[in-house]
Amino acid sequence: MIADDFLKLDEADEAARLQASDNLFHVLFKRDDFSMELFAPRGTDTQTPHTQDEVYVISSGQSQFLRGDQVVSVRAGDALFVPAGMVHRFFDFSDDFRTWVIFFGPEGGCK
Template sequence: MIKIQEKQAIEKLVQSGKEFISLLDVNNLSVEIYEPHLVDKQKPHDRDEFYVIIAGSGIFELDGETTPFRQGDFLFVPAFVAHRFVEFSADFITWVFFIK
């Protein structure tokens, strides 16, 4: 059994001093936690991914289209598509799931 608790994941991220950390990489799934600071500098990825928003709100841009997001929302991003979080609140943090 694998269990990742949100509180412990956030604590590990804070302790790392990084914007994201990998928490699990097994079979066809990678799990990360991500907290961009002021600007989301992501580039398109070579895998499909989805986000589940832990906290905060803002605007998500996917291939030139925007949509608002908030805590609890699910966002899917196909591989190789430009995307980023914009105008996000200071408390924004999200789970990131990559599917290989």
């Protein structure tokens, strides 16, 4: 389900929908150049660089995160920024790892 408008998204409810779908991500909201997803990689994170800037807010679990040549440890409550076009991925993530993903701005990223 892609909500056209919402007052509140409940992470636990959206996580249950994501798990039931057998998908790795679930688009929650999209409007113009803004979208919000819930993402739960399994096994290997096979993301490739995106055409928009993005923010991750870790909602559950822990992981290592590669952005360009930088690696950081992340856990629930942490936020990450990735500029458009930059190589990035999660690795060594826990079984309960999930993150909100927010894409925003024009193709090619904000200046």
